[in-house]
Amino acid sequence: MYRRLFATLLAHADGAQHRLYGDLKRELFAPLAGTVLEIGPGSGLNLQYLPDAVDRWIGVEPNPHFHGYIEKQEASGRFEIATHEAVAEELPVADRTVDAVISTLVLCSVDSVxxxxxxxxxxxxxxxxxxxxxxxxxxxxxWLHATQRAIQPLWCYCADGCHLQRRTHENIQNAGFSEVDITHRSIGTRFNLVQPHISGWAIA
Ligand SMILES: C[S@@+](CC[C@H](N)C(=O)[O-])C[C@H]1O[C@@H](n2cnc3c(N)ncnc32)[C@H](O)[C@@H]1O
Structure with missing residues (x-):
């Protein structure tokens, strides 16, 4: 019941997401080609930013209530899509088989980064x-750090397991990629609790 409600609420917030992150996604996804796997795609709002060089998209979305939204997002048939009810900690694909992986606002919610x-x-x-x-x-x-800490238990409960205070940039730096490029940025208003952001790429 709760997961269905979360999926409905998030799918209806897509407009705000496009305004906040759209330009950045266009830039970040521009070099992608071939087979792309996305962890936690939610409603599939990132599909529209994928360039024409992408021919296959695999979504790994544990909340099945998002799956119907994903199918509606990609009705154009620009590329083949397959959505799996699975988690990022156990990806349902073989070793060395995808050209790119996307994660937007997901590593805050996984059980293990x-x-x-x-x-x-x-x-x-x-x-x-x-x-x-x-x-x-x-x-x-x-003040934002202290506020994030105070509100974390309630936030985690209301926002489907989202953690406000992860140091994901350090995890990515230490994950063993051959090259990493991370930009720290502020997105949205300064009163937004979900701040700051990182964006970038890492090469396997
Ligand atoms: C805040 S939403 C972000 C959705 C979308 N990526 C976006 O940019 O709006 C977090 C997403 O991560 C998914 N998620 C949570 N735990 C996950 C896990 N362990 N593996 C993969 N996805 C997960 C949720 O179901 C949800 O779709």
Whole structure:
């Protein structure tokens, strides 16, 4: 029941997501081609940003209530799509079989960031690209950091397991990719609790 409600609420917030992250996604996804796997695609709102060089998309979305939204998003038939009810910590694809992996606002919610990153490296072909936009912990000592800490238990409950204070940039740096490029950025208003963000890419 709760997961159905979360899926409905998030799918109806797609407009705000496009305004906040659309330009960045267009830029980040521009080099992607071939087979792309996306972890936690939610309603599939990232599909419209994929360039024509992508010919296959695999979605790994544990909440089945999102699956119908994903099918509606990709009605154009630009590429083949397959959605799996599975988790990032156990990706349902063979080693070295995908050209790129996408994660936007997902590593805050997975049970294990380390295991998810190990899996992403396992499925990427050598030279394959992991692209991401994530929110991370505010700087220690700032009002935002203290507020995030205070609200975390309630937030986690209401936002389907989302953690406000992960240091995902450090996990990505330490995950064993051959090259990593991370930009720290502020997206949205300064009163937004889901701040700051990181975006970038890592090469397997
Ligand atoms: C905040 S939503 C983000 C959805 C979408 N990527 C976006 O940018 O709007 C988090 C998503 O991660 C999914 N998720 C949660 N735990 C996951 C896991 N262990 N593996 C893969 N996806 C997960 C949720 O079901 C949800 O779709």
């Amino acid at each position: 380390e295991r998810s990153l190990d899996e992403i490296r396992r499925v990427l072909r050598p030279g394959g690209r992991f692209v991401f936009i994530e929110h991370v912990a505010a700087e220690d000592g700032r």
